[in-house]
Amino acid sequence: xxxxxxxxxxxxxxxxxxxxxxxxxxxxxxxxxxxxxxxxxxxxxxxxxxxxxxxxxxxxxxxxxxxxxxxxxxxxxxxxxxxxxxxxxxxxxxxxxxxxxxxxxxxxxxxxxxxxxxxxxxxxxxxxxxxxxxxxxxxxxxxxxxxxxxxxxxxxxxxxxxxxxxxxxxxxxxxxxxxxxxxxxxxxxxxxxxxxxxxxxxxxxxxxxxxxxxxxxxxxxxxxxxxxxxxxxxxxxxxxxxxxxxxxxxxxxxxxxxxxxxxxxxxxxxxxxxxxxxxxxxxxxxxxxxxxxxxxxxxxxxxxxxxxxxxxxxxxxxxxxxxxxxxxxxxxxxxxxxxxxxxxxxxxxxxxxxxxxxxxxxxxxxxxxxxxxxxxxxxxxxxxxxxxxxxxxxxxxxxxxxxxxxxxxxxxxxxxxxxxxx
Amino acid sequence: xxxxxxxxxxxxxxxxxxxxxxxxxxxxxxxxxxxxxxxxxxxxxxxxxxxxxxxxxxxxxxxxxxxxxxxxxxxxxxxxxxxxxxxxxxxxxxxxxxxxxxxxxxxxxxxxxxxxxxxxxxxxxxxxxxxxxxxxxxxxxxxxxxxxxxxxxxxxxxxxxxxxxxxxxxxxxxxxxxxxxxxxxxxxxxxxxxxxxxxxxxxxxxxxxxxxxxxxxxxxxxxxxxxxxxxxxxxxxxxxxxxxxxxxxxxxxxxxxxxxxxxxxxxxxxxxxxxxxxxxxxxxxxxxxxxxxxxxxxxxxxxxxxxxxxxxxxxxxxxxxxxxxxxxxxxxxxxxxxxxxxxxxxxxxxxxxxxxxxxxxxxxxxxxxxxxxxxxxxxxxxxxxxxxxxxxxxxxxxxxxxxxxxxxxxxxxxxxxxxxxxxxxx
Numbered sequence: 001x002x003x004x005x006x007x008x009x010x011x012x013x014x015x016x017x018x019x020x021x022x023x024x025x026x027x028x029x030x031x032x033x034x035x036x037x038x039x040x041x042x043x044x045x046x047x048x049x050x051x052x053x054x055x056x057x058x059x060x061x062x063x064x065x066x067x068x069x070x071x072x073x074x075x076x077x078x079x080x081x082x083x084x085x086x087x088x089x090x091x092x093x094x095x096x097x098x099x100x101x102x103x104x105x106x107x108x109x110x111x112x113x114x115x116x117x118x119x120x121x122x123x124x125x126x127x128x129x130x131x132x133x134x135x136x137x138x139x140x141x142x143x144x145x146x147x148x149x150x151x152x153x154x155x156x157x158x159x160x161x162x163x164x165x166x167x168x169x170x171x172x173x174x175x176x177x178x179x180x181x182x183x184x185x186x187x188x189x190x191x192x193x194x195x196x197x198x199x200x201x202x203x204x205x206x207x208x209x210x211x212x213x214x215x216x217x218x219x220x221x222x223x224x225x226x227x228x229x230x231x232x233x234x235x236x237x238x239x240x241x242x243x244x245x246x247x248x249x250x251x252x253x254x255x256x257x258x259x260x261x262x263x264x265x266x267x268x269x270x271x272x273x274x275x276x277x278x279x280x281x282x283x284x285x286x287x288x289x290x291x292x293x294x295x296x297x298x299x300x301x302x303x304x305x306x307x308x309x310x311x312x313x314x315x316x317x318x319x320x321x322x323x324x325x326x327x328x329x330x331x332x333x334x335x336x337x338x339x340x341x342x343x344x345x346x347x348x349x350x351x352x353x354x355x356x357x358x359x360x361x362x363x364x365x366x367x368x369x370x371x372x373x374x375x376x377x378x379x380x381x382x383x384x385x386x387x388x389x390x391x392x393x394x395x396x397x398x399x400x401x402x403x404x405x406x407x408x409x410x411x412x413x414x415x416x417x418x419x420x421x422x
Numbered sequence: 423x424x425x426x427x428x429x430x431x432x433x434x435x436x437x438x439x440x441x442x443x444x445x446x447x448x449x450x451x452x453x454x455x456x457x458x459x460x461x462x463x464x465x466x467x468x469x470x471x472x473x474x475x476x477x478x479x480x481x482x483x484x485x486x487x488x489x490x491x492x493x494x495x496x497x498x499x500x501x502x503x504x505x506x507x508x509x510x511x512x513x514x515x516x517x518x519x520x521x522x523x524x525x526x527x528x529x530x531x532x533x534x535x536x537x538x539x540x541x542x543x544x545x546x547x548x549x550x551x552x553x554x555x556x557x558x559x560x561x562x563x564x565x566x567x568x569x570x571x572x573x574x575x576x577x578x579x580x581x582x583x584x585x586x587x588x589x590x591x592x593x594x595x596x597x598x599x600x601x602x603x604x605x606x607x608x609x610x611x612x613x614x615x616x617x618x619x620x621x622x623x624x625x626x627x628x629x630x631x632x633x634x635x636x637x638x639x640x641x642x643x644x645x646x647x648x649x650x651x652x653x654x655x656x657x658x659x660x661x662x663x664x665x666x667x668x669x670x671x672x673x674x675x676x677x678x679x680x681x682x683x684x685x686x687x688x689x690x691x692x693x694x695x696x697x698x699x700x701x702x703x704x705x706x707x708x709x710x711x712x713x714x715x716x717x718x719x720x721x722x723x724x725x726x727x728x729x730x731x732x733x734x735x736x737x738x739x740x741x742x743x744x745x746x747x748x749x750x751x752x753x754x755x756x757x758x759x760x761x762x763x764x765x766x767x768x769x770x771x772x773x774x775x776x777x778x779x780x781x782x783x784x785x786x787x788x789x790x791x792x793x794x795x796x797x798x799x800x801x802x803x804x805x806x807x808x809x810x811x812x813x814x815x816x817x818x819x820x821x822x823x824x825x826x827x828x829x830x831x832x833x834x835x836x837x838x839x840x841x842x843x844x845x846x847x848x
Binding site: 011012033034035036080082083085086087088089090091106107108109134137138139141142144145147148149150151247248249250251253286287288289290292293296297299302303323353354356357359360361363364366367368369 | 442443444445446481482483486487490491493494517521523557560561564565567568570571572573574672673674675676707708709717718721722723724725742743744773774777778780781784785787788789
């Protein structure tokens with residue numbers, strides 16, 4: 001029996017319809033007032049999952065297979081799926097991250113037909129040797145495009161510094177070499193092993209009647225989830241504290257990574273930690289912070305610091321990014337700033353304002369619909385909780401978390417630019 | 423969603439896009455002047471110096487903390503060009519009061535901040551702070567040089583520079599490094615006091631209660647004495663003498679091919695919707711000629727896009743390719759244009775393009791930036807009869823035929839082929 005529930009946000013009045021199908025598939029819909037509806041059908045299967053156990057034996061697939069599969073599902077026996085969406089006046093897209101693959105569409109009309117198309121193409125693969133080979137050419141160009149992106153390279157060097165050689169530090173699209181080993185059989189097996197009801201969620205912002213959406217999804221016949229993903233193995237601490245790499249850039253790029261060795265398995269707890277870190281990072285590194293203003297007034301940086309706390313179920317880390325001619329000085333300032341915060345505590349009023357910023361940021365997600373389905377996919381039914389999740393968190397608790405997380409032994413630094421190698 | 427525009431007593435245009443869809447309200451103030459390398463350099467630097475502080479919020483930290491208090495209201499400078507007009511200004515967005523904890527009117531407080539930033543900058547010895555000007559000049563120069571890091575957009579911009587090198591159009595919206603490095607605090611302050619105040623000024627409001635924004639626009643307008651010489655200009659028409667071919671070698675693993683064309687259609691013509699339709703069939707969607715043939719059929723690239731400046735009347739097709747495929751890709755792109763020019767357009771292609779565009783026009787209503795962009799573009803192109811809504815424009819699509827597509831395709835003239843080849847840099 002499908003279970004249907006409705007959540008209402010105390011803050012915005014928005015409604016979130018949810019359905020748990022008996023086969024395990026979960027559906028979330030937030031109706032909207034915008035012309036465009038956005039839908040996402042996603043699977044908890046991403047670039048990290050290159051190894052899993054099936055019927056007692058371990059199966060390994062080439063790096064980049066999840067992303068390759070994402071591209072290839074767009075082929076139908078009758079032609080590319082894009083054409084079907086175009087004929088409905090809609091557009092479709094997809095993306096692969098470390099731990100998920102998501103297929104999306106946006107439309108202003110024909111929502112029901114678009115939804116049927118989405119559900120159909122993601123669950124009805126069609127591959128052959130010829131189309132796989134052709135895709136190797138297109139993805140090869142995509143990989144080369146990323147190879148030329150200094151930001152992307154600098155980012156992956158930071159991951160490598162934190163985790164060493166493991167799936168986390170390998171390019172999501174794989175390499176030209178690794179994808180050359182992908183065959184139609186590998187792709188078919190992945191769909192039947194991972195594109196299963198309990199491993200997938202359908203998330204919608206806008207759309208039509210919820211009952212219709214649910215009944216469209218109930219018609220799907222999805223395999224059962226019987227495999228087990230291999231754990232992503234990495235050691236506590238970091239692999240290397242610094243990686244420098246030469247590539248021509250106007251100014252060296254620099255990522256500081258802070259590896260989070262605290263592995264929390266409960267979804268709700270992880271969400272809470274993630275949300276607290278959003279407030280903390282904002283307080284510590286935004287244009288209002290002493291660190292930014294100190295670096296900027298010394299001319300060590302010329303633009304705002306970009307910062308984030310990234311959280312996947314198997315790993316988490318914080319990042320700080322800037323362009324600078326003086327990476328050593330920036331790193332030194334960062335370390336002493338954090339030591340000062342750790343020793344002296346944080347300002348209560350500033351933390352309260354940062355909590356308010358996280359709240360405002362949440363309210364604004366409803367104004368830009370295209371991000372909301374992916375938020376729903378990650379947050380699941382807790383989406384409205386996020387608005388007030390921080391209300392009970394005190395500055396003292398945030399300071400304890402800062403002391404635990406910002407440990408110098410877990411810092412790494414990735415610098416990339418013209419002749420930056422020492 | 424309704425649009426209305428009026429000219430306030432101070433010659434400031436005030437535009438209201440009334441919509442209750444959003445949880446935030448926003449105001450965008452745009453100043454325009456004819457594009458010129460020197461003036462663009464001053465204007466871009468001025469915006470950044472103004473953001474450094476005003477008398478009430480004398481540092482970035484003070485200003486940023488004030489915005490944090492206002493529920494993280496965003497206040498950002500903007501700088502761009504529309505044809506041969508240079509536009510700069512500020513845009514802010516804040517939560518509507520019903521979403522604040524104490525029903526706080528943060529919108530008026532944001533207007534006060536913006537007013538201070540624009541009209542009451544911090545000064546030293548009667549001019550801008552030397553430290554701020556020096557630091558912002560260095561940052562702006564660094565930003566201009568950093569554009570080279572992103573080869574995907576750098577390659578087509580190089581193509582445009584080669585194409586329109588001698589025209590005002592080739593000026594960068596952020597200005598010119600050599601000029602910026604020479605600007606003194608006194609120069610910039612004189613520019614701010616004597617020239618900037620004469621620029622055209624347009625204020626956009628998006629939300630449900632425009633009264634405060636209108637008062638703000640009116641008061642702001644009193645600081646400005648509009649001078650006719652800063653009125654929107656129509657971009658000069660670029661003439662192709664002979665096809666230019668330029669190859670540069672960069673340290674990239676994937677080459678970039680950019681092909682520049684002049685177009686015979688411009689937004690100011692009034693029937694630009696024909697070209698929009700052509701662009702859809704030619705390059706913009708997964709069902710387009712370029713995607714279907716250059717990417718899917720020939721597997722030559724991952725991305726292949728065509729960006730058109732509707733004011734200047736130029737279009738640049740750009741793609742990432744292996745060095746040895748450049749000629750093959752160029753031939754295929756030219757072949758597709760030739761086919762379209764001969765009227766070889768199927769009914770299906772027309773139907774698909776109309777469907778996609780009708781959806782795209784409706785999507786414009788979903789974002790404040792989309793709406794501002796729509797109307798401001800039309801204002802730059804001459805205003806008047808051009809000031810129709812996206813949906814009114816969509817209605818014109820129905821009558822279009824293969825002959826209209828052929829007409830636009832025939833209007834493309836090959837001008838410049840720019841290749842950034844991967845390899846050891848010379």
